[in-house]
Amino acid sequence: MLAYLVRRIVFGAAVLAGTSLITFLIAFVIPADPAVAMAGAKADPQTLASIRHELGLDQPLYIQYARYLDRALHGDLGRSYVRRESVARLIVSRFPATAILALAAMMLSLVLGVAMGALAAAYRGRAADNALLVISLVLVSMPVYWLGTMLLIAGGLYLRSFPLGGWSGPLSLVLPTLTLALGSAGYYSRILHTNLADAMDQEFIRTARGKGLSPARVMLRHAMANAMLPLVTLAGLDLAGLFSGVVLTETVFNWPGIGRLAFEAIFNLDIPLIMGTVLFSAFLIVVANLIVDLLYSWLDPRIRLGEIR
Amino acid sequence: MRRRMGALEAAGAAMVISLVAVAALAPILSPHDPTRAVALTFGDPGAPSLAFPMGTDELGRDVLSRIIYGARISLTVGVAAMALTLTIGVAIGLLSGFFGGATDFVLMRFTDVMLSLPALLLAMAFVAVLRPSLMSVLLVIGIVSWTQVARVVRAETLSMARRDFMLAARALGAHPRRLIIRHVLPNILPIIVVMAALGTSGTLLLESALSFLGVGVPPPTPSWGRMIEEALVYFRTAPWLATFPGLAILYAVLAFNLLGYGMLQRRAR
Numbered sequence: 001m002l003a004y005l006v007r008r009i010v011f012g013a014a015v016l017a018g019t020s021l022i023t024f025l026i027a028f029v030i031p032a033d034p035a036v037a038m039a040g041a042k043a044d045p046q047t048l049a050s051i052r053h054e055l056g057l058d059q060p061l062y063i064q065y066a067r068y069l070d071r072a073l074h075g076d077l078g079r080s081y082v083r084r085e086s087v088a089r090l091i092v093s094r095f096p097a098t099a100i101l102a103l104a105a106m107m108l109s110l111v112l113g114v115a116m117g118a119l120a121a122a123y124r125g126r127a128a129d130n131a132l133l134v135i136s137l138v139l140v141s142m143p144v145y146w147l148g149t150m151l152l153i154a155g156g157l158y159l160r161s162f163p164l165g166g167w168s169g170p171l172s173l174v175l176p177t178l179t180l181a182l183g184s185a186g187y188y189s190r191i192l193h194t195n196l197a198d199a200m201d202q203e204f205i206r207t208a209r210g211k212g213l214s215p216a217r218v219m220l221r222h223a224m225a226n227a228m229l230p231l232v233t234l235a236g237l238d239l240a241g242l243f244s245g246v247v248l249t250e251t252v253f254n255w256p257g258i259g260r261l262a263f264e265a266i267f268n269l270d271i272p273l274i275m276g277t278v279l280f281s282a283f284l285i286v287v288a289n290l291i292v293d294l295l296y297s298w299l300d301p302r303i304r305l306g307e308i309r
Numbered sequence: 310m311r312r313r314m315g316a317l318e319a320a321g322a323a324m325v326i327s328l329v330a331v332a333a334l335a336p337i338l339s340p341h342d343p344t345r346a347v348a349l350t351f352g353d354p355g356a357p358s359l360a361f362p363m364g365t366d367e368l369g370r371d372v373l374s375r376i377i378y379g380a381r382i383s384l385t386v387g388v389a390a391m392a393l394t395l396t397i398g399v400a401i402g403l404l405s406g407f408f409g410g411a412t413d414f415v416l417m418r419f420t421d422v423m424l425s426l427p428a429l430l431l432a433m434a435f436v437a438v439l440r441p442s443l444m445s446v447l448l449v450i451g452i453v454s455w456t457q458v459a460r461v462v463r464a465e466t467l468s469m470a471r472r473d474f475m476l477a478a479r480a481l482g483a484h485p486r487r488l489i490i491r492h493v494l495p496n497i498l499p500i501i502v503v504m505a506a507l508g509t510s511g512t513l514l515l516e517s518a519l520s521f522l523g524v525g526v527p528p529p530t531p532s533w534g535r536m537i538e539e540a541l542v543y544f545r546t547a548p549w550l551a552t553f554p555g556l557a558i559l560y561a562v563l564a565f566n567l568l569g570y571g572m573l574q575r576r577a578r
Contacts, residue, residue, distance in 0.1 A: 011421075018422035026434050133317070137570060141562035143514060145521050146537055146555030153548045190570075244429035248518060252541075263522065266433045278430050285425045 008293050012286045019282040020072060023275045024065050072279065078272035080265075087276035091258060097167065098257030102246055104173060105180035110235060112181065113188025114228075120189065121196035122219060132189070139186030144245045148179040148252035165254040176253045180245050184238060191234055195227035202226075229299060236292030239285050318571025321506075324564030332380040339374035344529045347371050354540075354547035363553045366536075367543065372550065375531040376557050382532045383561055386447045387513040393451025394508055398458025399501060405459070406466025407489055417463070420456050428453040429518060436524040443526050450515050458504050465497040499576065506569035510562045517558050533558045 043051075052058050059067075071078070077087035120132040155175050156164040163172045199205065200223050208222045209215075243259070250259035258277055265273035314322070331338060341347045346369035347361075355365035363372040405416040432453045439445040469475060469492070478492055519525040520534025528535070533554040540550035 014418065015422050015425050018418070019426055022422065022426065022431075026431075026438065130316075133570070137566045138559070138563060141510060141514075141559055141566050143517055143521070143534070143537075143555060143558050143562075145518065146551070146558065149537065149541065149544060149551045150555065153544055153551070157545060157548070240424060240427050243427040244518070247427070247429055247433075248521070251522065262430055263433070266430075266437050267523070269437065274434055278426065278434065281427050281430065282425045285427070289425075 004297060005294065008290055012290050015286050016283060017069075019286075020069060020279055021065070023278045023282075024068055026278070027271045027275050028061065028064075068275075077276035077279070080270050080273045082265075082268045082270045083273070087272050090261060090273065091276055091280050094256060094258045094261050097255060098246060098250070098259060100173065101176055101180065101249070101255060101257060102242060104177040105184070105245075106235065106242065108177055108181040109184035109188060110231075112185035114192055114231075116185065116189035117192030117196060117227075118219065118224065120193045121200065121223075122215075124197060124200075133193075136186035136189045139182050140190075142183060144179060144183060145248040145252050147182060148176070148249055151175045151179055152252065165252070167256060172253075176249050176255055179252070180242070180249045183245065184242065187238070188231060188235070192227055192231055195230055196223050199223040199226040229296065232292055232296055232299070236289045239288045243281050243285065315571050315574055317567050318575060321564055321567030321569070321571050324560065325568055328380055328384060328561055328564055331377055332384045335377050335381055339371075339377040341371035341374040343370060343374040343378040343531050345370065354543050354550050356547070357549055364547065364549045366539070366550060372536075372553055375536060376533065376554055379531045379533045379536065379554065379557065380561070382443075382526050382530055383513055383516060383558070386443065386450065386516045386526065387509050387561075387565075390447040390450035390454070390512040390516065391505060391509045393447065394454045394458060394512065395501065395505055397451065398455035398504075399462050401455065401459040402462025403466055403489055403493065406463040407470060407485065407493060409467075409470075413463075416459075420459050423453070424456045426453075429515070432515060432519060433522060433524055436519060441519075441524050441527050443530075446516065446519060446524075446526055450512050450519075454508065454511055454515065458501075458508060461500060461504060462497060465500050466493055469493050469496050499572075503569050503572045503576070506565050506572060510565040510569070513558070513562050513565065 049058075057064070075088055077091070079085065080087055080090060083090065116132055116136060120129045120136075123129045123132075152164060152175060155162040161171075162175050163169075166172065196219070200219075205218060205222055208218045213222075246257065247259035247263055249255065250257045251263055254260070258281065261273070262277035262281070264270070265277055347365070349369070354367050355361060355369070357364040361371050361373065363376065365371055366375070401416050401420065405413045432449045435449040435452065436445055439449065475488065475492055478488055483491075516525065517532070517534035517537075520532040521538045523535070523538065525534055526532050536554035537551050540547070540554070543550050
């Protein structure tokens with residue numbers, strides 16, 4: 001178990017190093033000159049040269065990367081060219097809004113997805129199963145930002161019960177959460193349905209049935225325990241996908257989170273902020289996967305006891 | 310092996326064919342020029358009417374015609390990006406699964422790194438750097454979406470490599486290239502076809518999202534994602550402007566999803 005833990009952490013760190021290299025290279029190929037971005041187009045060559053020197057832009061690429069990595073490890077992600085604030089501080093101030101939204105959406109999508117998947121598996125092969133399959137495929141196929149706009153029109157404009165974006169109390173959370181959760185819910189319900197169908201074909205289910213247990217108990221206690229495990233891993237892996245949804249949802253709802261910060265950064269070609277937000281989201285994804293992995297190995301005795309690596 | 314097409318698969322196939330037909334016949338099907346002002350209501354979006362069933366936008370252009378022409382961009386980018394995604398994904402998955410060892414380790418760790426980066430952010434940053442154009446958009450979508458294909462192809466290749474016919478072919482001294490092309494590839498082709506259908510729904514969604522964020526195929530080409538973005542300003546006064554292009558995206562993405570899941574279902578039976 002401990003060896004497993006160590007291996008996962010080393011692996012996570014390696015992935016982060018890789019992502020940092022990729023974000024660094026993106027920043028390097030951006031044609032905009034950071035010195036011009038800071039000093040303005042009318043700055044004289046001398047000022048530009050001194051800014052370049054100050055930023056270390058006159059150094060070889062690998063030294064720039066080493067410095068970047070060193071500073072990033074100390075929590076220094078540089079200063080935003082446009083906002084002229086510390087990138088790390090900007091990210092920290094925007095993080096709570098994104099975390100609330102993402103967690104709420106993740107919980108809602110898991111609850112909805114598990115309910116839909118279990119219902120479909122219970123009616124396997126019948127009309128209700130097919131109807132649920134089509135519903136989940138429709139949910140998966142909806143563009144997030146369009147769903148958000150439609151919910152905004154329906155809930156904010158016609159029903160007048162929800163605020164039209166921004167943050168003004170807990171009610172503001174409802175529409176963005178729905179927007180972000182419905183697509184994932186459709187996805188999870190498909191996965192759970194497949195897993196449940198596989199589990200229901202196993203020998204131990206026949207044994208449980210043979211013991212005279214009720215169908216509901218067989219499904220919920222015996223089959224679900226096996227079908228839920230892969231879902232935990234998937235929910236962790238899906239976090240990268242969820243983050244793409246976060247960017248779109250935050251843009252539609254004017255949500256003060258990291259997704260919109262990243263969107264603005266890319267629009268302004270604000271390089272340190274682009275690198276910071278991409279790296280930070282990769283960091284979140286790696287950490288979440290690590291937690292999921294550990295949770296998984298703790299939930300599954302076969303891994304806990306070292307039978308499968 | 311061949312079984313009858315299921316209802317889902319048939320519905321998906323019919324929807325895909327209808328999409329291709331609309332895109333190909335756009336000049337004949339669309340009632341107006343999608344780039345010209347045809348309504349008199351310049352400056353204000355026009356509500357749906359008999360003359361303009363889906364209304365007109367703030368520049369007096371016919372929304373229905375723009376949606377019909379938008380199918381061209383979506384399908385072109387979606388399918389071309391998928392072809393690129395498949396090429397990269399299949400190549401990496403095959404090499405990784407077939408050779409194993411260090412090759413597998415390096416390629417899969419690279420895949421893990423790509424999986425940990427949020428695809429949309431990465432794509433936005435790339436397109437912003439390359440300047441939005443038809444070419445840059447489809448290149449970038451291909452570059453950020455191959456990870457899933459690579460993983461599935463690797464797993465399938467691994468299971469193939471252990472089969473008896475592979476051992477036999479190897480024992481006969483077949484060259485690795487011949488083993489991959491003659492023995493592995495034909496056997497994993499069915500799953501690649503499924504991935505192509507499911508993957509196209511992904512590239513379509515990503516294309517529309519990039520357009521929505523303003524880094525898609527540039528104007529005046531009508532694109533569904535950008536139509537929604539432009540309609541956001543008018544969502545209080547002209548909600549239909551955002552509604553119809555979204556339904557078009559939903560239809561296209563659903564078509565490929567139904568096709569893909571339908572094929573999967575048939576394989577599982």
